């Protein structure tokens with residue numbers, strides 16, 4: 001556990017009162033809380049979050065150097081801190097969740113799953129996602145309203161169950177098991193005896209293992225164009241051999257990393273488009289000009305306005321606020337001594353609203369991403385919503401493609417406003433997401 005490391009010499013705060021204040025502040029005020037801490041304590045400070053003592057690093061150059069220097073900073077040890085104990089065999093197989101691996105085993109795992117995120121695979125996922133989006137949006141338009149935050153999460157779970165596993169009927173079971181698995185690390189005690197959340201997490205992980213394992217033989221026999229079938233095939237090639245245990249764990253890692261990420265981003269974007277109708281109109285014009293009917297993955301790359309609004313959404317409402325690492329040996333960050341074992345969070349979210357890097361960083365201004373202004377290029381670490389370095393998000397192109405497929409289908413069919421006007425905050429639970437329910441009133445075009 002990171003709490004064993006003494007970081008009391010660093011600015012910041014610790015102790016139970018700070019722990020409660022920080023956890024609530026982070027969850028209820030997201031990036032605003034993190035930016036306030038940064039202003040108060042400086043670029044490197046200690047903090048307590050959900051029982052974990054962490055060192056937050058908000059300086060863009062340091063964030064960059066941490067992500068790039070794999071000899072000093074371990075991703076595996078950081079993520080194992082959260083999930084160790086839920087699964088007794090964690091990190092024992094040759095291949096595991098990519099975030100539980102470092103060095104060669106991590107590079108080997110990426111060789112197994114990266115082809116399943118290549119161009120032609122993404123194009124086929126794009127088509128599968130589009131048809132699911134179209135059906136859901138038709139229903140929303142008929143009904144005239146949608147509780148967006150809640151329904152997009154279930155819809156994205158349905159999409160991911162289809163494109164990751166090639167099934168249509170078990171999205172709810174997967175969603176339940178994943179939520180249970182994810183909530184374990186946030187429980188107050190990590191004991192199966194004392195904590196119902198910890199017990200649910202262990203059970204959720206077991207359910208996920210069983211659901212995946214039971215499908216391997218059929219996938220190996222008949223194949224398919226879903227992600228799991230692609231991994232099952234790849235795992236049999238001599239260069240990238242993986243046993244069943246490794247395959248299941250890799251798949252759980254990918255599904256976990258994808259969980260509630262794109263849906264949280266889409267929720268923020270729905271809120272921004274509902275409260276900035278002029279941008280909704282610009283995106284609709286672009287979508288209709290491209291095609292009134294269904295588009296393919298290649299065509300979606302022409303949706304430039306959509307792309308700018310999506311980037312601005314991730315900047316204002318970052319989905320992944322930090323990258324987690326632990327120091328493998330004693331090291332230095334600027335003037336600060338960092339002991340071996342320190343749990344460090346590289347605050348990519350804070351850099352995305354840094355006043356030195358962005359003009360009016362709190363305002364919604366998608367055109368800051370045009371080629372002429374290119375504010376995201378002012379610093380290498382100014383805009384890293386998908387991370388940087390060896391563990392950069394593998395699902396980045398898929399997430400971007402899903403977002404374009406969704407908004408093209410939505411905006412060519414309907415126009416929408418908030419049912420109840422409100423000023424949203426960024427919150428964190430456990431992905432970054434806009435506050436409130438984002439209930440939309442929908443009108444067919």
Ligand code: HEM
Nearest residue numbers: 098099257258261262319320323386387391393394395399
């Ligand atoms: C808006 C959507 C998403 C955001 C903002 C996001 C963000 C991130 C970030 C910041 C990391 C780096 C973590 C680190 O360095 O510590 C990451 C890793 C990862 N993401 Fe995503 N992600 C998104 C969607 C997805 C999706 C849809 C998938 C899968 C289909 C996915 C799969 C992964 C995987 C497998 C990793 C670990 C890569 C590795 O360790 O080698 N992500 N993501």
